[in-house]
Amino acid sequence: MEQQNADTPVRSMRIDTGRPHPARMYDWFLGGKDNYPVDEELGRQLVAFAPAIPVMARMNRAFMHRATRWVAGQGVRQFLDIGTGIPTEPNLHQVAQEVAPDARVVYCDNDPIVLAHAEALLHGTAEGAVDYVQADARDTAAILEHARKVLDFDRPVALSLIALLHFLGDDDGAYELVERLKEALAPGSWLIMSHLTPDFHPEEAAQKVRDMYKAGGLTLDLRGRDRFARFFEGLEPAAPGIVAAEEWHPELGEPVAGQEDVHSGAYVAVARKP
Known part of the structure; x- marks a missing residue:
């Protein structure tokens, strides 16, 4: 396997344990141990208000598994996953490389x-290759520069943005970020995305969750269907189009324990660049 090290040595990176981070909170929701008290504190507050959040997190991850498996089945052999999060098996590359x-x-x-x-x-x-780059999602130039060392952008690439963009508001350039990435992709590439939405819950509940994230110093922009659809302008959605996470080809994966009475609270879609 070709393997390249991330650009920055671990020892030189400072981990901020004074404020919560979405990747570490997601790890806590999934039952992981790579998080800090500040992440657990906000996580517990959220779960106390909405006990289904851990199940929702697993439903989101299950969508990623199904979508990756499906896109690999379409012949795509290159994946760029931005907003990776802390490793939880199976990781995206394990799902993709199981198919290809x-x-x-x-x-x-x-x-x-x-x-x-x-x-x-x-x-x-x-037979494959796996690499990692330390970068902010908004620094698309740095991400693409590094990714080109491993991926051939003259051939189709699957761009995976799972549970990422609801942490970036419009003023943070969320749409511009996606447009820059889409522009770099060759025809035949795919965009895989999931995004939290307020559409399936009472507005007062959605606002309460926004306020809790804001109190923790985090942005949470819960976009409705029309705003989510804007990310896919110029692309051709695969069936069944924009749906809730649990509704996207459930036959391609195993049910998540506890999902029977839970709504994922997330829109998802997989779309092809013509």
Whole structure:
């Protein structure tokens, strides 16, 4: 397996334990141990208000598994995953390389604790390649520069943006970020995305969750369907189009324990660049 190290040594990266981070909170929701008291504190507040959140997190991750498996089945052999999060098996490259052992995957995240676990992300097949870049999602130039060392952008790439963009508001350039990434992709590439939405819950509940994230110093922009659809302008959505996470090809994966009485609270879609 071709393996490249992230640009920045782990020892030089400072992990901010004074404020929560979405990747570490997501790890806590999934039952992981790579988080800090500040992440657990906000996580517990959120779960006390909405006990289904851990199940919702697992439903979101299950969508990522199904979508990755489906896109690999369409012949795509290159994946760029931005907003990777802390490794939880199976990781995206394991799902892709199960379908296509020669798949090449580049991960990206901005939390140093993810970098500290990059070694776990870099174990793949002998035929494929896996790499990791430490960068902010908004720094698309740096991400693309690094990704081009592993991926051939003259050929189709699957761009995975899972549970990422609701942490970036319109003023943070969320739409511009996606447009820059889409522009770099060759025809035949795919965009895989999930995004929290207020559409399936009472507005007062959605506002309460926004306020709780804001109190923790985090942005949470819960976009409705029309605003989510804007990310896919110029692309051709695969069936069934924009749907809730649990409604996207459930036959491609295993049910998530506890999901029977829970709504994912997220829109998802997989779309092709013509």
